[in-house]
Amino acid sequence: NVNLNNVTINVANNTIQTGGRMYVNGGELNVNGSYEVSSTGYLDFRGAGNVDVGKDFTIKTSKSAQASSTVNGSGWLFSDGTLSIGGNFYQYNSSTTNDNFKSLIDHVVKFVGEGTHEIYFESAECYLGNLTVPENAKIKFTGVFHGFKLTQDITIDGDAQFDCSTLSLNGNTLTIEGDLTQIGGTIDTTSG
Numbered sequence: 001n002v003n004l005n006n007v008t009i010n011v012a013n014n015t016i017q018t019g020g021r022m023y024v025n026g027g028e029l030n031v032n033g034s035y036e037v038s039s040t041g042y043l044d045f046r047g048a049g050n051v052d053v054g055k056d057f058t059i060k061t062s063k064s065a066q067a068s069s070t071v072n073g074s075g076w077l078f079s080d081g082t083l084s085i086g087g088n089f090y091q092y093n094s095s096t097t098n099d100n101f102k103s104l105i106d107h108v109v110k111f112v113g114e115g116t117h118e119i120y121f122e123s124a125e126c127y128l129g130n131l132t133v134p135e136n137a138k139i140k141f142t143g144v145f146h147g148f149k150l151t152q153d154i155t156i157d158g159d160a161q162f163d164c165s166t167l168s169l170n171g172n173t174l175t176i177e178g179d180l181t182q183i184g185g186t187i188d189t190t191s192g
Contacts, residue, residue, distance in 0.1 A: 001020045001021045001022075001023065002020065002021070002022050002023065003023045003025055004022075004023065004024050004025050004026070004027025004028065004029060004049060005023075005025050005026065005027055006025070006026040006027050006049075007027050007028075008027060008028040008029075008030065009027070009028070009029050009030070010030045010032075011029070011030065011031045011032060011033075012032050012033075013032060013033045014031075014033035014034045014035070014036075014055075015031050015033070015034075015035045015036070016036045016038065017035070017036065017037045017038070017041035017043075018038055018039040018040070018041050019039055019040045019041050020040075020041055020042075021041075021042055021043075021044055022037075022041070022042070022043050022044065022051075023044045023046075023047070024043070024044065024045050024047060024048070024049035024050070024051060024081055025044075025046075025047040025048075025049060026047055026048055026049045027049045027050075028049060028050045028051070028052070029049075029050070029051045029052070030052045030054075031051070031052065031053045031054060032054045033054055033055050034053065034054075034055040034056040034057070034058070034087065035051070035053045035056075035057050035058070036057075036058040036059075036060070037058070037059045037060070037061050038058075038059075038060045038061055038094075039061065039062065039094075040061065040062055040063065041061055041063070042061050042063035042067075042077060042100075043059070043077065043078075044067070044077050045077060045078050045079060045080050045081040045083070045107055046067075046075055046076075046077065046079055046080060047080065047081075048080040048081040049080075049081045049082075050081060050082045050083075050084065051081070051082075051083050051084070052084045053083070053084065053085050053086060053087070054086045054087075055086055055087040056085070056087040056088045056089070056090065057083065057085045057087070057088075057089050057090070058089075058090040058091075058092070059090070059091050059092070059100055059101050060090075060091070060092035060093070060094055060100070061094060061097075061100050062094035062095070062096045062097050062100070063077075063097070063100060064097050064099050064100060065077050065078055065099055065100055065101055065102040065126070066099070066102065076102060076104050078101065078102060078103040078104060078107040078129070079104045079106060079107055080104075080106050080107055081107060081108070082107075082108040082109075082110055083103075083107070083108070083109050083110065084110045084111075084112055085109065085110070085111055085112070085117070086111075086112050086113050087117070088117055088118035088119070088120070089109065089111075089117070089118070089119045089120065090118075090120045091120065091121045091122055091123060091126050091143075092122045093122050093123050098122075098123040098124075098125050098126070099123065099125040099126060100123075100126065101121075101126040101127075102125070102126055102127060103127065103128050103129040103130070103148075104129045105129040105130055105149060106129070106130070107129050107130065108129075108130045108131075108132055109128050109129075109130070109131050109132070110131075110132040111131075111132065111133050111134065111137060111139070112134065113134065113137065114134060114136040114137050115137060115138075116137070116138045116139070116140050116157045117133070117137060117138070117139050117140070118139075118140050118141075118142055119139055119140070119141050119142070119143070120141075120142045120143040121141075121143040121144050121146055122143055123144075124144055124146075124163060124164060126146065127146040127147060127148065127164055127165065128146060128148040129148060129149070130148065130149065130151060131148050131150075131151075131154070132151065132152065133152070133154055138155045138156065138157040138177075139154065139155070139156055139157065140156065140157040140158050141156060141160050141161070144161060144162075144163055144164060145160040145161055145162045145163070145164070146162075146164040146165070147162070147164045147165045147166045147167035147168075147185055147186075147187075148167065148168075149167075149168040149170050150167075150168065150169050150170045150171075150172040150174060150192065151170065151172070152172055153172050153173040153174075153175070154172070154173075154174055154175070155174075155175040155176075155177060156174070156175065156176045156177065156178070157177055157178075158177060158178040159176075159178035159179045159180070159181070160176050160178065160179075160180050160181070161180075161181045161182075161183065162180065162181070162182045162183070162184075162185055162187065163182070163183045163184040163185055164184070164185050165185055165186070166185060166186045166187075166188055167185065167186070167187045167188065168188045168190070168192075169187070169188060169189050169190065169191070169192025170190075170191070170192060171190075171191040171192055172192050173192065174192070
């Protein structure tokens with residue numbers, strides 16, 4: 001287990017976390033390469049802080065995003081703080097769970113850099129809460145397109161399949177440069 005506790009750790013290369021808890025706790029983890037959380041490892045954003053990943057972020061841990069009886073008690077692991085990603089985001093199920101990434105509205109997933117950033121969700125149980133994309137960038141959903149609340153105008157590159165809870169335009173513009181297939185959920189277009 002690692003408790004950042006308001007300090008910064010810099011990692012020069014790729015990181016694979018296969019066990020233990022990375023408790024951000026007001027600190028900062030900078031991974032210059034890709035960061036993968038798998039097996040029994042888990043990332044805990046309760047207590048805020050930042051994790052900056054230079055390349056791809058992959059989560060395929062067997063730990064549920066709703067913690068119960070961890071060191072810090074129960075609650076949502078992705079409830080606060082910012083996960084910044086320079087590459088793509090990938091969520092995969094494990095053999096024991098399909099709810100390992102549930103990002104609440106106060107937890108920000110922030111893409112950095114231009115071009116197209118891929119978002120892949122294998123599970124319909126997982127979702128983003130708050131997504132930030134640079135003005136000169138686009139996102140591409142290659143799995144299920146999950147709902148979140150727009151905080152800015154966003155462009156989706158290519159086709160998108162929507163089937164999860166609610167997508168709120170929140171007064172912003174969502175542009176899909178392809179076909180949209182809505183097989184479930186609600187798209188709230190209020191003021192957007």
